[in-house]
Amino acid sequence: MSEWKAKRFWKASEVIAAEQGFTVTLDSRPVKTPGKRALVVPSRGFAEAIAAEWEAQEDQIDPRMMPFTRTANAALDKVALQRAEVADMLADYGDSDLLCYRAEQPRELVARQAAQWDPMLAWARTALGASLQARSGVMHVPQDRAALARLRDRVHALSDFELAAFHDLVSLSGSLILGFAAAQDVETSRAIWDISRLDELWQAEQWGQDDEAEAAAALKQIAFEHAKVVFDLSKPQF
Missing domain, CATH: 3.30.2180.10 (ATP12-like)
Incomplete structure (x- = not known):
């Protein structure tokens, strides 16, 4: 049928x-x-x-x-009916932000993470007033509460339409800081997407490309770049 x-x-x-x-x-x-x-x-x-x-x-x-x-x-x-819950969910990414969890080895990967991720954390300290600390390994270590509160306030300040787009910028990249960086044009959306995929790109360099994984990543990239366009179009223009 x-x-x-x-x-x-x-x-x-x-x-x-x-x-x-x-x-x-x-x-x-x-x-x-x-x-x-x-x-x-x-x-x-x-x-x-x-x-x-x-x-x-x-x-x-x-x-x-x-x-x-x-x-x-x-x-x-959806967002308009539960905006506080959506904003809180996205703000929670700050306490386990992708940029803060670093490899312990090999040295080349450690250096690449530092080169691409440290500038984003430095930008967040200056532009967002939130200092998040990097850790080695994958065990969760809470971030400073005051820094997280400042980030949470910024998320809650977004409009319903901005929040709908911001949801994809954060959830697809795995990073609250990269979501803000994309929204505020720190780099192009493509560049920020590549920064979020640093570990995956590293693995592909070492072991070869997984065609199925790359196809899935390509769809997510399209969604990420679309979210950035929507975020920009969500600013009121009368």
């Missing part, structure tokens, strides 16, 4: 101004989220990206090809 898919029912999509942002209409009917909320986003650019996704649908609607729409739905139907 074939899977049922919704069919295209509109002729044209349009971006229009709405209260607190912009929305998309399909033949003059406003798009709603799966939770039946008005799909209103903070910037025209965000709405235009969503409209382009709807316009690109042909006979059948394929949600897999609509990442901007999905992220907007997540912000409105």
